[in-house]
Structure formats: structure tokens, C-alpha cells
Amino acid sequence: LPSEISNYITTHFPENSIVQAVIDRDGLKKTYDIWLSDNFNLEFNRKKQIIEIDGFSQLPNSVIPEKILQFIELNYPNNFIISWELDDKHQQIQLDNGLDLEFNMKGDFLRIDN
Numbered sequence: 001l002p003s004e005i006s007n008y009i010t011t012h013f014p015e016n017s018i019v020q021a022v023i024d025r026d027g028l029k030k031t032y033d034i035w036l037s038d039n040f041n042l043e044f045n046r047k048k049q050i051i052e053i054d055g056f057s058q059l060p061n062s063v064i065p066e067k068i069l070q071f072i073e074l075n076y077p078n079n080f081i082i083s084w085e086l087d088d089k090h091q092q093i094q095l096d097n098g099l100d101l102e103f104n105m106k107g108d109f110l111r112i113d114n
Contacts, residue, residue, distance in 0.1 A: 004048040005032055012063050016040060052085045058096070059084060067107030068093060 001021055009018065016036040024031045030046040040059075043052040053063055058080040061069055068091065072081060076095060083094035091103045092113060100113040 001032070001034070002048050005034065005044055008044075008050060009034065009036070009042070012060050013040060013042075050086070052083075054083045056082065058082065064093070065091065065103075065107045068103055071103075071107075071109055072101075 001018075009016070013036055016038055018034060019037055020033075020035040022033045024033055031051075032044040032048070034042040034044070036042065039056045041052075041054045042050060045051050050063070053059055059082060064072075064081055064084060069081075072079070072093070072095070076097075076099075079095040079097050079099070081093050082096050083092075085092045089105065090110065091105065091107070092100060093103070094100050102110045102113045104110055
């Protein structure tokens with residue numbers, strides 16, 4: 001694995017081991033799909049930047065942008081984030097209650113996504 005990806009994993013998921021790592025090429029698009037123990041799945045873009053994190057348990061707070069984390073703690077104090085995704089213009093999270101929330105790139109809440 002590229003050092004940027006290895007460093008990200010050891011920083012944010014120190015208790016988890018890498019189960020599988022796949023480089024996925026689709027035309028000009030290249031992604032790194034990493035499966036960790038405890039059912040965490042990470043996806044990195046060709047620039048080795050994190051673009052998606054999925055889990056069945058709570059994601060580490062360190063992987064969630066601070067402004068989004070504060071929004072969740074304030075508005076959903078009894079829930080936690082199990083998924084985070086970055087696309088071209090938005091960030092999306094999923095809470096443990098199944099609710100999908102969308103934020104802009106600055107972390108400002110936009111809407112509940114159905």
C-alpha cells in the first residue's frame with residue numbers, strides 16, 4: 001500500500017488490521033479499496049485521499065470533519081456515525097439509526113437525504 005494510505009489507517013484505525021486491499025481500475029479512474037477487521041471498509045481515490053468509510057459500528061471521531069461531528073453531537077446526541085462519504089460537492093454521513101445526512105464541503109448541514 002502507498003504510505004499515505006498506510007499512515008491514514010495506523011493513525012485513525014490503530015486497533016484494526018488490514019484484511020484485504022484491492023486497487024480498482026475503471027478506465028481512467030483508480031481507487032484503493034481497503035477492508036479492515038471489525039467490518040470497516042475504506043476507499044481512497046487515485047490521489048490517495050480518503051473518499052469513503054463504511055462500518056457497522058461507530059467510526060472514529062478523528063475521521064469525521066469537526067463541524068459535522070459537532071452537528072451530530074448537538075442534534076443527534078443518542079446516535080453515532082457509521083458511514084462517511086465524499087463526492088464532488090458534498091459529504092454524506094449515515095447514522096446508526098439509518099438516517100442519511102448531507103453536508104456541503106465546509107461541513108454545513110444541507111438536508112436529510114431520503
